[in-house]
Amino acid sequence: xxxxxxxxxxxxxxxxxATNLAYVAARNGRTVAYLDCDVEExxxxxxxxxxxxxxxxxxxxxxxxxxxxxxxxxxxSRICRYGAxxxxxxxxxxxPELCHACGGCMLVCPEDAIQEVAQPVGQLRLGTxxxxxxxxxxxxxxxxxxxxxxxxxxxxxxxTDLILLDSPPGTSCPAIExxxxxxxxxxxxxxxxxxxxxxxxxIEMVKALKLxxxxxxxxxxxGDEWFRNYCEQNRVSMLAEIPDxxxxxxxxxxxxxxxxxxxxxxxxxxxxxxxxxxxIPGNHHTKETR
Amino acid sequence: xxxxxxxxxxxxxxxxxxVASFAALAERAVLADCDVDAADxxxxxxxxxxxxxxxxxxxxxxxxxxxxxxxxxxxxxxxFDAIYYDGPGNGRVARTFRVDSFACEGCGVCVxxxxxxxxxxxxxVCGQWFIxxxxxxxxxxxxxxxxxxxxxxxxTQIRRTAQEVATQRKLELAICDGSPGIGCPVIAxxxxxxxxxxxxxxxxxxxxxxxxxxxxxxxxGIPSMLAVNKADLNKEVPQRLENLAGKYGVLPVGRIPYDRxxxxxxxxxxxxxxxxxxxxxxxxxxxxxxxxxxxxxxxxSQVGNIAMRPKLIPREDIS
Numbered sequence: 001x002x003x004x005x006x007x008x009x010x011x012x013x014x015x016x017x018a019t020n021l022a023y024v025a026a027r028n029g030r031t032v033a034y035l036d037c038d039v040e041e042x043x044x045x046x047x048x049x050x051x052x053x054x055x056x057x058x059x060x061x062x063x064x065x066x067x068x069x070x071x072x073x074x075x076x077s078r079i080c081r082y083g084a085x086x087x088x089x090x091x092x093x094x095x096p097e098l099c100h101a102c103g104g105c106m107l108v109c110p111e112d113a114i115q116e117v118a119q120p121v122g123q124l125r126l127g128t129x130x131x132x133x134x135x136x137x138x139x140x141x142x143x144x145x146x147x148x149x150x151x152x153x154x155x156x157x158x159x160t161d162l163i164l165l166d167s168p169p170g171t172s173c174p175a176i177e178x179x180x181x182x183x184x185x186x187x188x189x190x191x192x193x194x195x196x197x198x199x200x201x202x203i204e205m206v207k208a209l210k211l212x213x214x215x216x217x218x219x220x221x222x223g224d225e226w227f228r229n230y231c232e233q234n235r236v237s238m239l240a241e242i243p244d245x246x247x248x249x250x251x252x253x254x255x256x257x258x259x260x261x262x263x264x265x266x267x268x269x270x271x272x273x274x275x276x277x278x279x280i281p282g283n284h285h286t287k288e289t290r
Numbered sequence: 291x292x293x294x295x296x297x298x299x300x301x302x303x304x305x306x307x308x309v310a311s312f313a314a315l316a317e318r319a320v321l322a323d324c325d326v327d328a329a330d331x332x333x334x335x336x337x338x339x340x341x342x343x344x345x346x347x348x349x350x351x352x353x354x355x356x357x358x359x360x361x362x363x364x365x366x367x368x369x370f371d372a373i374y375y376d377g378p379g380n381g382r383v384a385r386t387f388r389v390d391s392f393a394c395e396g397c398g399v400c401v402x403x404x405x406x407x408x409x410x411x412x413x414x415v416c417g418q419w420f421i422x423x424x425x426x427x428x429x430x431x432x433x434x435x436x437x438x439x440x441x442x443x444x445x446t447q448i449r450r451t452a453q454e455v456a457t458q459r460k461l462e463l464a465i466c467d468g469s470p471g472i473g474c475p476v477i478a479x480x481x482x483x484x485x486x487x488x489x490x491x492x493x494x495x496x497x498x499x500x501x502x503x504x505x506x507x508x509x510x511g512i513p514s515m516l517a518v519n520k521a522d523l524n525k526e527v528p529q530r531l532e533n534l535a536g537k538y539g540v541l542p543v544g545r546i547p548y549d550r551x552x553x554x555x556x557x558x559x560x561x562x563x564x565x566x567x568x569x570x571x572x573x574x575x576x577x578x579x580x581x582x583x584x585x586x587x588x589x590x591s592q593v594g595n596i597a598m599r600p601k602l603i604p605r606e607d608i609s
Contacts, residue, residue, distance in 0.1 A: 008328040010301010010470035015495070040471035041299050041502060043495040081348060081398050102369055102397030141505040144442065144474040169301040169470050170327035173439045176392055193556050194306065198328040204436045209392055253524035255494030 001280065002163045004037075004182040006206075008198030010169035012188045013218035013242075014038075016252060018166040019047040020259045020269045021276075026131040028273070031160040034129070036136035037178040038168040039122060039149040046255040050134035052127035058137060058152045059118035060145075061101040065092045069113035076105035076114060097144055122149045124156060133158050147177040154178075171198075171205040179206065184280050185213040186239065191220055191227035203236065213237075214279055216272065219244040239279065240272040291456045292484040293449070293464045293591035294581065295324070295512075299499030301470035303491045304519040307552050309467040310334040310561035311574045313426040316582070318461050321424070322452040323431040324445045324479040325469040326417070334559055337422030337429045345432065345447065347416030347440035348396035351389045353377060357408035358386035364400035364409065373400065392437050416440050419448060421455060428455050442474035449479070449593045463585065472506050480507060482592030485585055486514035488540065492527035500531060504538040513588060514540045517577050521545035541584070544577040546570050 005018040015038070022034040036044040063076070063085060074087040084098035085105050096119060106114040122139040137153040139146050146168065157163050167178040179185050185206045189199040199215065206213045215231060217224070220241040231238050242248075242265070251261035259266040294312075296305045309331060313321050323331040351372075353364070360383040365373040370393050377388035389400070389409075401411040416439065419432035430452040432444055452464045468479040480486060486507050490500045500516070507514045516535040518528045532542040549570035555562045563571045 009330075010298075010303075010328075011491075012302060038471075040473045040476075041301075041495075041499040043300075043498060046494050046498060079398070079402055081396060100395050100397055102395065102399050103367070104397055104399040104402065107367070107399065107403065139473065141472060141502055142477075142509045144477050146471075146473045170441075171437065172327045172434060172441045172475075174471070174473065175327075176437050176439075180392060190302075192553055193333050193559070194330040197330055197333055201328060201436075208437045249523055252495075253491075253493040253527060 001161065001184070002165065002182040003276070004165040004167050004179040004185045005188060006167035006175055006179050006185055006202060007169055007188045008171050008202035009189065009195055012190045012195060014169070014188050015043050015047065015166055016258060017186065017188050017216060017218070017272070018164050019044050019257070020265070021273060022048070022132045022164050023130070023257060023259055024266070024269045024273055025162050030162055032131070032162045032164065033133040033135060033158050033160045034164050034166065035153050035157055036166045037150045037153050038166055039137040039139040039146050039153065040168060040174070042136045042138055044166050045134070045136055047257050048129035048132060048134055050127040050129040052125050054126045056124050057120040058122040058124050058149045060099070060121045060148050061103070061116040062096045062099055062119045063094055063105050063114045064117050065094065066113045066115065069111045071111055073110065075108045075110065079104045079108045100145070101148065124152055126156065133160060146174045150174060150177040171201045176205065176209065179211060180209055182211065184276070185211050186276070187213055187215045188218055189215060190218050191224035196227060196230060214239040217241045237279070239275045240268060242268045291453055291462060291464055291591050292585045292588055293466065293593060294485050294487060294585060295466040295468050295479050295483045296487045296489060297468035297476060297479065297503055298470055298489045299472060299503035300491065300496050303489045303496065304546070304552070305489050306330045306334070306467055307556065307562055308487070308489050308517065308519070308574060309465060311563040311571070312465050312578055312581070313424070314561045314563050315575065315578045316426070316463060316465060319427055319463040319465050320452045320456045320459070320461050321427060321429040322448050322464055322466040323429065324448055324466045324475065326432045326434045326441050326444045326448070326475065327469055329431055329433065331467050332422070332429070332431055334556065334561055335424040335426065335429055336559060337420070337424045337431065339420045339422045341421040342418055344415045345417040345419050345444050346413045347438060347443065349398065349411045349413045350391050350394045350396055351398065351400050351409050351411050353387050353389055353409050355386045356380050357406055359383060359406050359408070360386055361405065362387065364404060367399050367403055370395045370397070395439070417444060419444065419451065421451065427461070428459065430455060442478035445475050445478035453591065453593050464591065472502050476503070476506070477510070480510050480512050482595065483512055484588040484591050485581070486512045487581060488514060488516045489519050490516060490531050491520050492518055492524040492531060494527065497527060497530055497534060501534055504535065504540055508538055515543045515581060515584065516540050517543055518545045520548040522547050543580045544573055546573040546577070
């Protein structure tokens with residue numbers, strides 16, 4: 001069961017929910033993997049404090065032109081829709097930052113002058129945090145494209161009962177790469193005008209991808225009737241409301257595992273996990289076995 | 291024109307609240323919302339759209355079911371896992387191949403190598419961008435289509451349009467609201483800007499994320515400043531953030547205390563400095579004074595000189 005934890009707006013609590021769900025599910029005896037797909041700013045490690053067992057580079061394939069074979073026919077440059085390879089006089093130049101590694105230039109080259117080499121764009125780190133299997137991708141600073149790194153993180157997922165994908169914020173390529181092909185999406189939001197606006201965008205995204213989803217309202221407050229009304233009127237399923245709590249914010253600020261630091265929050269996460277299991281059809285194999 | 295870009299690395303630290311207040315405080319500035327993924331600035335600025343244009347992104351492939359012979363070559367060549375064998379049948383084959391447009395990166399390899407010319411490829415409308423009037427001056431903003439890509443290209447479009455608007459109206463400054471992260475849209479927001487302001491929160495996550503975005507501005511050669519938001523949430527981390535900033539040559543310009551007036555302002559569709567005279571509003575005013583002064587000595591924006599995609603520098607070791 002692959003569950004993506006996503007949100008349109010940043011800073012709503014994706015990592016808080018994902019790391020604590022992983023922690024509580026593992027405590028309940030399930031096999032769990034936590035995958036940090038926010039490769040631009042991965043923060044799950046701060047809370048889960050994993051022991052890293054393996055680290056390997058994430059690479060992207062980049063064309064290399066064999067100058068001895070190249071006849072400067074320009075076919076590679078014409079086929080590339082990203083402007084990542086250009087014939088300039090007697091030189092064929094590659095712009096790695098623009099390359100999407102589609103392989104088109106290599107396929108089209110009549111002289112067999114193009115080969116691909118793996119260029120590092122980040123690090124894949126695998127380890128364990130208690131009984132949680134921990135995987136994160138860390139994109140190199142200055143590297144523009146995160147989706148290829150997110151793909152590598154997802155491919156490294158082990159065969160566990162539960163796979164939790166901690167998504168990057170937003171509603172474009174990186175978020176889509178993370179949530180696509182997941183079994184269920186949890187959208188974390190906060191009851192503010194910005195939170196609601198970005199939640200609507202996130203809902204449009206998951207609907208376009210035809211994925212089942214439900215909402216978790218984080219930092220909920222007594223005065224949030226208007227937010228609840230919106231969800232009810234639009235038949236947006238709400239899995240949990242997590243009350244605004246200064247103790248949670250402070251524990252978060254220190255990088256503590258919030259379930260350990262704040263018992264009331266631990267209860268919220270247990271309820272959320274129960275609600276998720278009721279929500280997701282065909283989830284019987286991940287039910288608690290004692 | 292000088293150009294200030296507000297970024298954060300981590301999401302939800304208060305970029306948009308700070309930008310909305312700067313919009314209220316700045317005289318003669320054009321505003322730009324470069325967070326095209328989850329644009330929120332318009333919720334405060336209440337814009338009246340005066341000009342709108344479609345944003346054309348890269349193309350997407352589409353297999354024409356009537357022409358597909360189900361040979362499967364497209365699926366073998368696609369590197370993006372975007373080809374599915376579940377399209378409708380035609381007179382010759384029971385099933386055809388189909389492109390998942392959300393996975394398609396628009397490389398066109400399937401189009402160019404299809405033996406039956408069964409795949410079409412057309413530039414897609416990926417969203418819209420707008421020039422609007424607000425109570426604080428012109429705003430350039432956008433709406434990216436649902437699950438669309440090319441956000442970096444749209445960001446560059448917005449910054450360029452903001453510059454054109456500034457030139458037409460003889461405005462001296464553009465204030466840009468950036469997006470979280472350090473990837474494509476953030477690089478597109480920062481490249482060639484005069485000054486970056488980081489809005490960071492005093493958490494260990496905030497510390498970790500600030501370091502990465504500070505490394506990015508160093509790489510891009512953009513001078514930058516740091517404002518710590520919700521600074522009283524943690525006693526020790528604000529100092530660590532400012533020390534870290536010092537390491538990267540980033541100037542700390544102030545701390546904004548946690549203040550419920552910030553959320554109240556959002557609900558009232560006002561900027562904090564318009565709706566409150568409380569501690570957060572005072573801190574933001576002080577920060578603006580420092581930022582404005584620093585802008586006077588910064589370089590002019592290079593946004594007119596950059597390519598639609600950032601960092602067009604060939605690597606000698608590759609070619």
